[in-house]
Amino acid sequence: MKEILEKLKILADAAKYDVSCASNGVGRKNKGKIGNSSASGICHTWTSDGRCVSLLKILMTNDCVYDCKYCINRITNNVQRASFTPEEIAALTIEFYRRNYIEGLFLSSAVEKNPDYTMERICKALELIRNKYGFSGYIHVKAIPGADNLLIKRAGFLADRMSVNIELPTRESLKILAPQKKVEKLLLPMKQIDNCIVENKEVRSKFKSSPKFVPGGQATQMIIGATPDSDYTILQASQSLYNRYNMKRVYFSAYVPVASSPNLPSINTMPPLKREHRLYQADWLLRFYKFKADELLTIEQPNFDLDFDPKISWAFRNIDKFPIEINKASYEELLRIPGVGIKSAYRIINQRKVANISYDSLKKMGTVLKRAKYFTTFNGKYYGGIQIDPDKIKGILRQKEIQKQLSIFELA
Amino acid sequence: MNYLYDGSFDGLLTCIYWNYYGEKISGIYNVNQYQQSIIENYKIIKTDEKLAEKVYSAIELKISKQALDYVYYCFLSNNLNKENYILDFVKIGFKLGKNTLDYYSHDKIMPIHEIYKKVSFERHRFLGLLRFSDIKGILYAKYSPDHNISVLVADHFADRLKNEKFIIHDIKRNLAVVYSDSSWYLTDFKLKQSIEYSEKEKLFQRLWQGYFNQLSIKERKNINLQFQFVPARYRKNLVEFNYTVDSLQNI
Structure with a gap:
C-alpha cells in the first residue's frame, strides 16, 4: 500500500504544473452508477498556494522519451520514475470521488515508449472508469501529440474535455526549448479534436442518442516567462487558438524554474505571477467583455502595465470615450467601464427597467466605485471630483495603493 | 404587536x-x-x-x-x-x-x-468541502455550516451518489439528511459513540492527505489566499487539513 502512496506522490508532483482545474461547462445528471457534473464547476479544496483542487490531477507515468528543457520529466533529468496501471487509476478515482474529495479526473501522461502506447493506456483507464465502474462525472484528458487519430477519437468519446498543450507561443521558442516537438505535431491533434467535435455535432443533430464527443470542448496551455516572448505575442497566439480551434480555454502558467539551461531564465527566478494575472485578466476581457487582442496591446506597446489592470489601461488610452452615462449606456458600453463587472452591468440594466440609478445605489450593486467614479456620470452629474485626465486619475489611484500598503505595515 | x-x-x-x-x-x-x-x-x-x-x-x-x-x-x-x-x-x-x-x-x-x-x-462551497467516510458501506459526512443548508445540498448528492447510502450530519444543529434507495429525508440526529474508521478507510484518507500535500508549488505559496477559500472554522472537518507527518508515513 505504501507503494501506491509513493506512486501517487510522484505522479501528482509531476502533474501539478498543469494549471487547468476547471470542471465546469458540462451539466449532466447521473446517467451511470456514480457521478454527475455541475455546469458551474465545483472546487473541493485549496492548496497552500491558493490554487483550487477540483480534479484528481495525475500522470499515467512520468517516464518520458522527450527532452524538453523546461519540463521536470525530461529524459535527462534525474527524478524518480513511476507508472500507474489503468486499473489503479480507475479504482483511485472512484474511491476519491465517493468520499467527495474530487470532482473528477484529469489524466495526463509523459510519453512512455511511444505516443500510441501511451494513448492506448490512457484509453484503457478511461474505459474502466466509464464502463466497469459506471462513472458519470467529469473527465479531462490530454491528447498525446503523435498518437493515432483513432486512439484520440476513442478517448474523446469517453472524456468531457480534451487538451493538447501548445507550451510556447512561437515556433522559435519551441525550437529552442522543445527541439523534439514540432508545431505541426502539436497543432494536428487540436485540429483532429476540433474536426471530431464539428462532425459529432452534425451526427447528433440527426441522431440525438449518439454519444457525445468531448462535450466540454478543448483547452490548451502556454508557459509564461520561460522565453522572451511579449504579452502581445502571447495574447495574439491565444486569440488565434480561440478562433481557429474553438478553444474553450487557453491557460497560462507562470514558469517555475525546474532546470538550468543557457536558454532558460536563471534557476533563482521567481515565477512571474503578476504577469500571469494580467494575462488572465486580458483573457477574461477577450472572452466575456468582447474586447479584441489588438485593443489591449500593440506592437509599440507590447506588454501590460503591471501597476494597472488591462481594462483601466485601455480606458486611459481611450479617455475620449468617457465619461459614460450610467442611466443610458448599453450593456456593451457598461462592460467597458473600469470597475463595472458582468454581474453589476447586468444588475444595472435590470434595475434601470424599473428605477433610475443614483451614485449611491451603484455602490450597492457590487461596482468598484473607487475606479468607476472617474469614468461615469449619473443623470449628467460627475462624481469623480477631478478632471477626466489619465495622469491625474493614475496619480490618485497610485496614492490610494500606497496608503493601503502603509496601513498593512502598521498592522504588522 | x-x-x-x-x-x-x-x-x-x-x-x-x-x-x-x-x-x-x-x-x-x-x-x-x-x-x-x-x-x-x-x-x-x-x-x-x-x-x-x-x-x-x-x-x-x-x-x-x-x-x-x-x-x-x-x-x-x-x-x-x-x-x-x-x-x-x-x-x-x-x-x-x-x-x-x-x-x-x-x-x-x-x-x-x-x-x-x-x-x-455557502451551499456551493459545501458541495465541494463536504467529506464522506465509508463506515461499513454507508457514506457519512459531518460538518458545521454557518447556515442551515443541509436540505439545499441533499439533491445534489442524492443524484451523484444514487447507488450509495449516505448521511450528511450537521453537528451544530444536530440534524441530518439521510439518503437511501433514491429518496432522502431530514431528521434530528446525534451520534451515540465516536466513529471507528476501518483500515481501508484510513488508507484512502492517507492517500488523499499525501496527494494534497504534494500539490502545492512552493514558489507560489500564498497562505492568506488559502484562508480566504478555506476559512479556519471549516478545517476541522476536512481530512486534508488534519494529519501529522507520522500518520502519513505509517501506512
Missing part, C-alpha cells in the same frame, strides 16, 4: 398571513429566542399549514418563483433579524409585483439579495 413563531418555515408564513388578516405585526421572532419587550405586547402564533400554503403560493404567483427561493434561502440563514427582513420583503413585493427582485438597491430588497448570496455561496 410582536408575533412569535415556532421556528418552522410554515410558522413564519402563518405569521405573515395574520399580518394581513389580523393585527399588524411590528416584529416576528422565534419563540425560543424571544426576549420580552417592555413596549410591545406579543402573541404566540400557532403554525397552520393551510394558511402557510396560501402565503407560499401568493409569493410565487404575485411576486415570482425566484422570490420564493430567495425567501426560503433567507429563512435558512443564521441572520438574527431574518424574519423581519422576509416580512418587509414580502410586503413590498406584493406591491411591486413580479419585478421586485430587480429593485436591487431598494432598502427592503437589498438585504434579501445579500442574505441569499451568503447562503447560496
Whole structure:
C-alpha cells in the first residue's frame, strides 16, 4: 500500500504544473452508477498556494522519451520514475470521488515508449472508469501529440474535455526549448479534436442518442516567462487558438524554474505571477467583455502595465470615450467601464427597467466605485471630483495603493 | 404587536398571513429566542399549514418563483433579524409585483439579495468541502455550516451518489439528511459513540492527505489566499487539513 502512496506522490508532483482545474461547462445528471457534473464547476479544496483542487490531477507515468528543457520529466533529468496501471487509476478515482474529495479526473501522461502506447493506456483507464465502474462525472484528458487519430477519437468519446498543450507561443521558442516537438505535431491533434467535435455535432443533430464527443470542448496551455516572448505575442497566439480551434480555454502558467539551461531564465527566478494575472485578466476581457487582442496591446506597446489592470489601461488610452452615462449606456458600453463587472452591468440594466440609478445605489450593486467614479456620470452629474485626465486619475489611484500598503505595515 | 413563531418555515408564513388578516405585526421572532419587550405586547402564533400554503403560493404567483427561493434561502440563514427582513420583503413585493427582485438597491430588497448570496455561496462551497467516510458501506459526512443548508445540498448528492447510502450530519444543529434507495429525508440526529474508521478507510484518507500535500508549488505559496477559500472554522472537518507527518508515513 505504501507503494501506491509513493506512486501517487510522484505522479501528482509531476502533474501539478498543469494549471487547468476547471470542471465546469458540462451539466449532466447521473446517467451511470456514480457521478454527475455541475455546469458551474465545483472546487473541493485549496492548496497552500491558493490554487483550487477540483480534479484528481495525475500522470499515467512520468517516464518520458522527450527532452524538453523546461519540463521536470525530461529524459535527462534525474527524478524518480513511476507508472500507474489503468486499473489503479480507475479504482483511485472512484474511491476519491465517493468520499467527495474530487470532482473528477484529469489524466495526463509523459510519453512512455511511444505516443500510441501511451494513448492506448490512457484509453484503457478511461474505459474502466466509464464502463466497469459506471462513472458519470467529469473527465479531462490530454491528447498525446503523435498518437493515432483513432486512439484520440476513442478517448474523446469517453472524456468531457480534451487538451493538447501548445507550451510556447512561437515556433522559435519551441525550437529552442522543445527541439523534439514540432508545431505541426502539436497543432494536428487540436485540429483532429476540433474536426471530431464539428462532425459529432452534425451526427447528433440527426441522431440525438449518439454519444457525445468531448462535450466540454478543448483547452490548451502556454508557459509564461520561460522565453522572451511579449504579452502581445502571447495574447495574439491565444486569440488565434480561440478562433481557429474553438478553444474553450487557453491557460497560462507562470514558469517555475525546474532546470538550468543557457536558454532558460536563471534557476533563482521567481515565477512571474503578476504577469500571469494580467494575462488572465486580458483573457477574461477577450472572452466575456468582447474586447479584441489588438485593443489591449500593440506592437509599440507590447506588454501590460503591471501597476494597472488591462481594462483601466485601455480606458486611459481611450479617455475620449468617457465619461459614460450610467442611466443610458448599453450593456456593451457598461462592460467597458473600469470597475463595472458582468454581474453589476447586468444588475444595472435590470434595475434601470424599473428605477433610475443614483451614485449611491451603484455602490450597492457590487461596482468598484473607487475606479468607476472617474469614468461615469449619473443623470449628467460627475462624481469623480477631478478632471477626466489619465495622469491625474493614475496619480490618485497610485496614492490610494500606497496608503493601503502603509496601513498593512502598521498592522504588522 | 410582536408575533412569535415556532421556528418552522410554515410558522413564519402563518405569521405573515395574520399580518394581513389580523393585527399588524411590528416584529416576528422565534419563540425560543424571544426576549420580552417592555413596549410591545406579543402573541404566540400557532403554525397552520393551510394558511402557510396560501402565503407560499401568493409569493410565487404575485411576486415570482425566484422570490420564493430567495425567501426560503433567507429563512435558512443564521441572520438574527431574518424574519423581519422576509416580512418587509414580502410586503413590498406584493406591491411591486413580479419585478421586485430587480429593485436591487431598494432598502427592503437589498438585504434579501445579500442574505441569499451568503447562503447560496455557502451551499456551493459545501458541495465541494463536504467529506464522506465509508463506515461499513454507508457514506457519512459531518460538518458545521454557518447556515442551515443541509436540505439545499441533499439533491445534489442524492443524484451523484444514487447507488450509495449516505448521511450528511450537521453537528451544530444536530440534524441530518439521510439518503437511501433514491429518496432522502431530514431528521434530528446525534451520534451515540465516536466513529471507528476501518483500515481501508484510513488508507484512502492517507492517500488523499499525501496527494494534497504534494500539490502545492512552493514558489507560489500564498497562505492568506488559502484562508480566504478555506476559512479556519471549516478545517476541522476536512481530512486534508488534519494529519501529522507520522500518520502519513505509517501506512
